[in-house]
Structure formats: structure tokens, C-alpha cells
Amino acid sequence: MxxxxxxxxxxxxxxxxxxxxxxxxxxxxxxxxxxxxxxxxxxxxxxxxxxxxxxxxxxxxxxxxxxxxxxxRWSDGVAHVGDLTTRHHGDEGFGxxxxxxxxxxxxxxxxxxxxxxxxxxxxxxxxxxxxxxxxxxxxxxxxxxxxxxxxxxxxxGRNHYIWLGTTKVFDAFTFAFTETAHGWIWAYGYGYSGDHSTCVVECSAQTFTGLGLDRADEGESLALLEKLFAGVLDGHPLIARPGASWQNFxxxxxxxxxxxxxxxxxxxxxxxxxxxxxxxxxxxxxxxxxxxxxxxxxxxxxxxxxxxxxxxxxxxxxxxxxRYSAQWYESLPRYIHLPPHRMFALLGQRHSPLLPYVPPQLYYGLDKAAGQLEPLRRFKRWLGPRAARALHARRR
Structure with a gap:
């Protein structure tokens, strides 16, 4: 018909x-x-x-x-935490x-x-x-x-973020965490063509105002961010589309x-x-x-x-x-001072409904020791959707 x-x-x-x-x-x-x-x-x-x-x-x-x-496409993830770097091989991603x-x-x-x-x-x-x-x-x-x-x-959400581009072509999905006098600020970068990458920058409200990003114009913001992430940008500029602005997701x-x-x-x-x-x-x-x-x-x-x-x-x-991923970034100070390989491991576990309630070092040890056990993996897969259903039911 x-x-x-x-x-x-x-x-x-x-x-x-x-x-x-x-x-x-x-x-x-x-x-x-x-x-x-x-x-x-x-x-x-x-x-x-x-x-x-x-x-x-x-x-x-x-x-x-x-x-x-x-x-x-890429298959690696890279995390830069201050001057330290760790790389992990993962699933194939596309941009x-x-x-x-x-x-x-x-x-x-x-x-x-x-x-x-x-x-x-x-x-x-x-x-x-x-x-x-x-x-x-x-x-x-x-x-x-x-x-x-x-x-x-x-x-x-509580954090502020801005969606930018760069001519730096990342060869892996890249996380860069930079500490400032006003707290941590971080970027997610991934390539999507032969000459450009996406670069999303995020920070807490305290860091946002402490760095003056709430008062800076576009040029000032980009110049500051290029300085903060110079280690991963390798001299490439950050680019904003017309009308780009900091937002709360x-x-x-x-x-x-x-x-x-x-x-x-x-x-x-x-x-x-x-x-x-x-x-x-x-x-x-x-x-x-x-x-x-x-x-x-x-x-x-x-x-x-x-x-x-x-x-x-x-x-x-x-x-x-x-929801748990957003909360992980909003609680970044809880994880950022772990050794980079441990922090990156918990970054990969940020979707877990258990992680917010278990001390990070303990969670890492338990996950490493028992992560291969199928009953634990099944329990974590079971718990996530049920927590979401309970929240959905309360909202209804």
C-alpha cells in the first residue's frame, strides 16, 4: 500500500x-x-x-x-595522563x-x-x-x-564540554588528561578522514571557571586549549565551527x-x-x-x-x-591518580554499575583476578539493564 x-x-x-x-x-x-x-x-x-x-x-x-x-578505522586506544602514556589494543572502531x-x-x-x-x-x-x-x-x-x-x-550533566576539530590525525582513539592549577581537563580525539580528527574537550565546572573559559572569547579559548594539549596536538591547531560553544550535555x-x-x-x-x-x-x-x-x-x-x-x-x-560513563568523568579525581595502566583499565570499565561503589584499587584487583570468570561477567551484564529499568520505572 x-x-x-x-x-x-x-x-x-x-x-x-x-x-x-x-x-x-x-x-x-x-x-x-x-x-x-x-x-x-x-x-x-x-x-x-x-x-x-x-x-x-x-x-x-x-x-x-x-x-x-x-x-x-582504528583498533588501539591511547591514554596520556600528564607525562605518562599507556596504549591498549581493542575492538575495531570507525570514524x-x-x-x-x-x-x-x-x-x-x-x-x-x-x-x-x-x-x-x-x-x-x-x-x-x-x-x-x-x-x-x-x-x-x-x-x-x-x-x-x-x-x-x-x-x-555537571561537566562542561566543547566539540572541536583539529588537523592532527590521531592513529588511535586518544584520551589526553592534563592537570591545571584549577583541576583536570581532558580531551577525546579520533580521526575521521585523512586530514582531520574530532577533539572533544571536557572539564568540571570548577576547572571551567578557574581557567577563565567562561569569560574567554573563541580565540582565547582555542589558544589556551592548544597550550594545554600541546603534547598530543604536535603543533596542530584546534578548530571551532561557527557558533561552537561550551555546553553541559x-x-x-x-x-x-x-x-x-x-x-x-x-x-x-x-x-x-x-x-x-x-x-x-x-x-x-x-x-x-x-x-x-x-x-x-x-x-x-x-x-x-x-x-x-x-x-x-x-x-x-x-x-x-x-549514565555511568558520564558519572565516571564527573568523578575523575577518584581515578586519575592511579597508575596510568590501571586508570585506563577502569576507564574501559566506566560503564559498570559496580565501579562507583567499590574502591578503585580494589575494583581493579578484583576485575583482573576474576574478570575471566563467566559468572561475574554475566552478573555485570545482568545488573546494568536492571538498574536502568528500575530508574525508568521510578520516572514513569
Missing amino acids: RVKVVCVGGGPAGLCLAILLKRQDPSHDVTVHERSPEGSTYGWGVTYWRGLLDRLQAYDPESAHLIETHSV IGRHRLLGLLAGRARALGVRVEFESELTKPPAGADLVVAADGVHSTLRTGRAGHFGTRITA RTLTNRTWHHRNLVLLGDAAHTTHYSIGAGTTLALEDAMCLAGALREHAGLPEALAAYERRRQAELLSVQSAA
Whole structure:
């Protein structure tokens, strides 16, 4: 049955959904409206892992191939703590420029017959559409107008962060922790092309104001950060996109994700702390899940309800990991004075719901001694989602 679908928001979630719906039935009338001009986007590069490519391959092999072909990859993690450095080998990760990713998805969508309209802003659901998809981000206008129905909840984190780029190309996922007279400040760096990397800088509120970053203009901020992270930048500059500013990360959740023929997708439905690098992956997984639900259920209400149930259940463990990851960085003084290899080991364990309640040295020893025991690994996997469900139940 031919349906008319309007996607509001031309980010990864909206474009991916448009592609998948057209592949399922070329007769569908699918339009994507993006308020920004073509080729403009916030951010620098985004990360993902092999599992996303495997899942996307099952839905659209061509998109999966395009994304992998235009990505860079790494398998090591490096932590610089002051003058000390430790390196660990890990899972294969990928980085791709957000601008490149959106260009690939928009081109693929157009090739399949999707209308992609830039500089086109919709502030309310259009009449005549069978399905309206709010993929317009954390500030979603369509969701905000019905916040009471969706049960929107936003929680701000304590730390400050800024999203920057650099011409330094990191060969591994790089963490750099620098101590100042006002506390620690740190950066996450990863390559996403042959000539650029993303560099996210974070610090506590005390360090932020102590360094004067709350009063500095863009040039002063970049000059200070380049000095603080000179050891890993190797003389390369930090670059800010127009309008870049320091922020507190906001975790957004919604009690329900659909209302009549309107459904939330991607950051309009949920956000997870950037320190777990899952934002783009979750957006594309939302699109795959919604496309699958629309294919499997003849009725729109049943399809939207099935999509909501499945994605909310799948997100429990991810949201738990993101919450504990953010808390780990907010509690950095608890871990930073460990030997670098131990600190880095606990950095890798920051998603654990047990870590905040066990002395770090003791946790490290127990994890090293018993980490190979399958019962302990199963218990940790079991505990994380259940803690998230308990929190979700209290909020409801």
C-alpha cells in the first residue's frame, strides 16, 4: 500500500529511514525536510563499530558499503595522563565525517526517489501525510509542541564540554588528561578522514571557571586549549565551527515516542552521553527498527507501538552505560591518580554499575583476578539493564 511519509530533519536518522522505506516499497511517497542549507552541519566526525555495519548490511547493503568505504578505522586506544602514556589494543572502531555521512545518505536517498528538501523548516505536522517522523534533533519543534504527551525529561550533566576539530590525525582513539592549577581537563580525539580528527574537550565546572573559559572569547579559548594539549596536538591547531560553544550535555528521554501519526526518531526521542560514542549508531538503529515495524505490521498504530516497545527495551543497557560513563568523568579525581595502566583499565570499565561503589584499587584487583570468570561477567551484564529499568520505572 502506497503511503505518504514526511521526515522532518535531514540527519542520519531521517535520511536512513527514508532510504529504507523506499527500498521496501518504491511506490511510497517520501520527503525529507531539513531546515539547514545543504552541506552545512554541526560537529566534526562521528564514531561507530562493526556491529552497526553488519546490521545495516541486512537492510541496505549499498549504504553499508558506502559508509565503510569512506570511513577511517582504528583498533588501539591511547591514554596520556600528564607525562605518562599507556596504549591498549581493542575492538575495531570507525570514524567518518558527519558532513560526508550526510552527503552519502542524501545521495543514496535521492537515487531511490526520495525528495530531500533543504532550507525547508516544518514547525507542525503537515496535513495529508500518513506518517510524520520527528527526526529534528534534541530541540525537536514537533516534540516540544506535545511535550506533555511525550513525557519529555531533560537532565543536564555537571561537566562542561566543547566539540572541536583539529588537523592532527590521531592513529588511535586518544584520551589526553592534563592537570591545571584549577583541576583536570581532558580531551577525546579520533580521526575521521585523512586530514582531520574530532577533539572533544571536557572539564568540571570548577576547572571551567578557574581557567577563565567562561569569560574567554573563541580565540582565547582555542589558544589556551592548544597550550594545554600541546603534547598530543604536535603543533596542530584546534578548530571551532561557527557558533561552537561550551555546553553541559543534556540527557533526553521520553515516556512515549508516538502520538497519532507522529513518531520520534533519533535524538528527538533520546540522547546518550557522547563519551560512549553511540549517538549515530542509535539513530540508524532507530531507523532500521521503525522501517522493520512498518513492514511487519499492517496498521500504523500497531507498527508505531511495536517500534517504541522494541527500541525502549534495547536502549536500557545503552542508557545505563552512558549514565555511568558520564558519572565516571564527573568523578575523575577518584581515578586519575592511579597508575596510568590501571586508570585506563577502569576507564574501559566506566560503564559498570559496580565501579562507583567499590574502591578503585580494589575494583581493579578484583576485575583482573576474576574478570575471566563467566559468572561475574554475566552478573555485570545482568545488573546494568536492571538498574536502568528500575530508574525508568521510578520516572514513569
